[in-house]
Amino acid sequence: MKKMSLLKVDKLTVQFGGIKALTAIDFEMEEKEILAIIGPNGAGKTTLFNCVSGVYHPTSGEILFDGESLLGLSPEPVATQVIPRDRHAEFFCSLGMIAGTAERIAVNLRLFQRTEVSELFEPFGKGQKGSSAMPHKRNPILAENITGLARTVRSYVSPALEDMVLWHERDISHSSVERMIAPDATSLCEFLLYRLAKVIAGVEVDEARIRANMEITQGLVFSEAVLLALVRSGQPRQKAYEAVQRCAMAARSGQGTFFDLLSRDPLISELLPPRELDQLFDLNHHLRHVPTILDRVLHKE
The missing domain is CATH 3.40.50.300 (P-loop containing nucleotide triphosphate hydrolases)
Structure with missing residues (x-):
């Protein structure tokens, strides 16, 4: 073709x-x-x-x-000798937001790859070195690179906004700026998006470590679900909050698991029978909307 x-x-x-x-x-x-x-x-x-x-x-x-x-495009309604630079500023602001979104994903990946978390890992090729001095390291160098490039793209937003102000609506103070930032910002944005796609396509997930990290909390991650269930049962929010907090603090101090403490609490056990409490601690219950969210994002027209 x-x-x-x-x-x-x-x-x-x-x-x-x-x-x-x-x-x-x-x-x-x-x-x-x-x-x-x-x-x-x-x-x-x-x-x-x-x-x-x-x-x-x-x-x-x-x-x-x-x-x-290119035919049938709307003309610039307020052009002088040049097109008003707010059009260009909007474009560079969009690039800055795209870069910011990419950095948000990259930074979260870096946080998940920290040794004490170790839940997600960016691709790591055979023979690749994580550190020239420490062979045990597996640094997220691609995500770190995306983070730095995103900062650079965002740095071009400020001069693009300043370019909006021209003397008598026509001087060439904007020209030297645009000749620098236009090729740089667009090229860097394209590059970091390709790099981000590569990272996402090859990301490694340690499901066992994710579950282990959740279990460290002794079930405390489900406290909000318990609170909302108590409120739905008719309990005043403040009283429900205090009851759940009391059990949570006891679990933190090693007096038992969060689930057992909730089960033994007179107020909570009266309003939430064991079967309902079990459902609140079911991880699948909390992930039930994930397929819908993914479908909404990935198949958005």
């Missing part, structure tokens, strides 16, 4: 009244390709550029950029 050209002009014709400025112009450009358009004055060079940039609308023909038509 032939790769689609980055820019394709197909049978482009422009007519002003009874005069044709362009007649059935065809050409294609690939990424990183330079194309020169040469001709005498009045040959239609400027008209062609104005069609591609959206200043003129062709009489017939098509202009495609990366497979998408």
Whole structure:
């Protein structure tokens, strides 16, 4: 299958009244390709550029950029000599938020990979070194790299916002900034997203360690579920909170498991029979909405 050209002009014709400025112009450009358009004055060079940039609308023909038509796009409603830079600022803010989301995922992975947690691990290839000095280490270097790149992308948001202010709506103070931040921010954002996809695709999950970490709490992670169940049963929230907290503090001090202490508490045992209490401590009950959430995210149109 032939790769689609980055820019394709197909049978482009422009007519002003009874005069044709362009007649059935065809050409294609690939990424990183330079194309020169040469001709005498009045040959239609400027008209062609104005069609591609959206200043003129062709009489017939098509202009495609990366497979998408450039025709019919809405014009900038308040352009002066330049397009207002708030458009650009919004774009860089979007890149900053994308980078921030990627960093949020990367940082959480790094936290889960800490030795004392050890629940999730980024991919680690055969022969790879976690540390040049300490052979036992398995550092999340990809997630750390994503974190650093995300900070760099976000740092470009501030100059993009400052570029919104131009003298008399037209100076070139924005130009030098955009020439630096535009290629950097877009390239870095693309790179860190590809790297993040690689990390997520190869992430390793230690389910046994996750369960062990949860069991360290002696069931305290289910305290909210117990509190809400007591409230649903008609118990005043403050009184229910105090009862659950009393059992939780006793469990923390080693007087028994949270479940056993709840079962022996007169107030709680009266309102929550053993079967219902068992359900509140069932992990599957707390994960019951996960498939729906994943389906909602992964199959969102």
